Amino acid sequence: MKQRLIQLLKAKHMxxxxxxxxxxxxxxxIGAMRKGMPKERLKVVFDLFPDVNRDWLMYGEGEMLVASDDESPDLSKGYVVPMLPVEAYAGCLQQWSRGVMLRDCEKVVSPVPGVDFGIRITGDSMEPEFKDGSILFIKRINEKAFIPWGHPMVIDTENGVVVKVIYPAGDSVVLPDCPMEYIEARSYNPAYPPFLIPTExxxxxxxxxxxxxxxxTI
Known part of the structure; x- marks a missing residue:
């Protein structure tokens, strides 16, 4: 089960x-697992990944993922995705992940396919492209493989969530006894100066x- 769980996390880019x-x-x-995990933790796994095949994860039978009703959405209604109950720049996705499961989220209709979540933006730092109160439709990327520099991103950090256009910060910024790699976060609104975010x-x-x-919404 441990190896299948690792395989699942890789497939989900987590x-x-x-x-x-x-x-x-x-x-x-995960590294300390020997056989399996308690039922209460398995429930969290299945809530977190509602499309995972339970028989595959627990017994190695069948395919990793099962078909979901959302995989073939009604095009007349758009593409239905979970609306995260936090705000970019005002909340923290890690707080959401601990408190609310996807099945409990409000649903929002995306005008395009290939979207994981919707999230509301707060403030005017990304105007005129994104107005205060706009809904952003976002997709998780595997930052270990490729980062689309120069594009607007929702960045989930230990200090909260921000939406910014990201760029490489160049050379490492060295703090006393603590070398770190940084990315530079920029706003569309020139009234807001850019700032650095440590990648760790x-x-x-x-x-x-x-x-x-x-x-x-539905």
């Missing part, structure tokens, strides 16, 4: 450290696929 936060355990938990404080990067001001 690190073991991030998965451990969802589970409420230490990052070494980033939990996840989500590319902004599109954004709308008015939206429909």
């Amino acid at each position: 690190t073991q450290t991030e998965f451990a936060r969802h589970l409420g355990v230490t990052p070494t938990y 404080s980033i939990y996840g990067l989500y590319r902004v696929i599109t954004g709308i001001r008015q939206y429909s």
Whole structure:
């Protein structure tokens, strides 16, 4: 089961450290597994990944993922995705992940396919491209493989969530006894200066696929 769980996390582009936060355990938990995990933690796994095949994860039978009703959405209604109950720049995705499961989220209709979540933006730092109160439709990327520099991203950090256009910060910024790699976060609004974010404080990067001001929920 341990090897299948590792395989699942790779397929979902989720690190073991991030998965451990969802589970409420230490990052070494998976490595220490011998047979399986308690029922209460299995429930968290299935809530976190509702499309995982339970028989595959527990017994190695069948395919990893099962078909979901959302995989063939009604094009007349758009593409239905979970609306995260936090705000970019005002909330923290890790707080959401511990408190609310995807099945409990409000649903929002995306105008385009290939989107993981919707999230509301707060403030005017990304105007005129994204107005205060806009809904951004975002998709998780594997930052270990490729980062689309120069594109707007929702950045989940240990200090909260921001939406910014990201660029490489160049050479490492060295603090006393603590070398770190940084990315530079820029706003569209010139009134807001750019700032640096240490990569080790980033939990996840989500590319902004599109954004709308008015939206429909179900």
